[in-house]
Amino acid sequence: MDLAEVVRRLELENLYTAYAGCLDTDALESWPEFFTDDCAYRITSAENYDSGMPLGLIYATSKNMLKDRVSALRQANIYEPQRYRHLISGMRIENDDGSGLAVTASFLVVRTMQDGEMILFAAGRYIDRVVRGEGGWKFARKDVVLDSRLVDTLLAIPL
Amino acid sequence: MDLAEVVRRLELENLYTAYAGCLDTDALESWPEFFTDDCAYRITSAENYDSGMPLGLIYATSKNMLKDRVSALRQANIYEPQRYRHLISGMRIENDDGSGLAVTASFLVVRTMQDGEMILFAAGRYIDRVVRGEGGWKFARKDVVLDSRLVDTLLAIPL
């Protein structure tokens, strides 16, 4: 590992930190900017992922679809008293094929309600492809693979 | 990012790790040593923080006030069977103004009771100013911003 590799790794950690910060501050309008124009994004269960089922709870094949998702969320939600906190750990560069990197990381999302009640909201693994463009590192693909088999169908928020 | 920046970042990660370790091992007498003499420290809610309310659940404007807080805690507590575990992730250097750094990080605190019961105790964000002195990196300011709006008024421990 030379300095360039060290720097690349810290840049990727910054990417995940900024991604989590975007979601935790409810800055959803900035969320699509973490992705390439022709990105693939989905939220799925570990079981579906392992069995190769293509679809997911959220499934998008472009940045524009992510923007539509945000618009829909903003129109649907009247008032959202809860806050989310993403803890991301164990980021790992699995592969580098020259044009992009396969990166995985573990996440835990804790939800805090207005009355102070806290719950474990979601846990799982990001299985991502990241590429470097003019705007820095972006997600060309992000599979949010939940540890839970059953997924709350009301869960419509990005993870 | 050059080697000096990489090293600085890892030093800051060490600072947060040592800070969490201090609290998790109940070494509260060492806790004020993470701060500058004229530090500002508070625990507040996200709502209060966002609306610019200055005070908090804990509010101190010097290292000596932090020492007083520890003394008060030691006198008040007869026996404390619980343990706390801080998970800190997503540390990020937001700004460098030449004399200090604005640093943020996410935290989750889990409390384990003597009988084995575990609860999500607190989640939120550190919004800090760190400066480098003779004793290494110290917190000149630390805002512990809880995701919860309501805060358990018995919560008197440092976070």
Added chain:
Amino acid sequence: MDLAEVVRRLELENLYTAYAGCLDTDALESWPEFFTDDCAYRITSAENYDSGMPLGLIYATSKNMLKDRVSALRQANIYEPQRYRHLISGMRIENDDGSGLAVTASFLVVRTMQDGEMILFAAGRYIDRVVRGEGGWKFARKDVVLDSRLVDTLLAIPL
């Protein structure tokens, strides 16, 4: 901190990430490979650890004993619908005696059941000795020190 130290630290983070990934993907047959042949491994409570009690809930003094443990787990478990997610943070090199490193880290394990129920399963601290051999960094000793005093006696899985 020079580049060699930076690289060493990131290598160690990779070790912990790979260790967590091994357990979270239920790749238990690979778990003993994270250890040296004459390793010591145990799971114990903070109380027992602090009072110097040698034994633990799981106690092994060689890699072969770890392999036996995995075999026993595989034979005992009929069907395991739960998934575990390890969040490791706060890794810290405590000491370097020339032949190995004392390393500590905090962990939180969240368990997700098939029906989606999530619980805080375990929290605590790894207190490890790591050494570098031909196969890279390995654990020569790993004390898994749980924050809980009481430990569920059914807990037979590696942590």
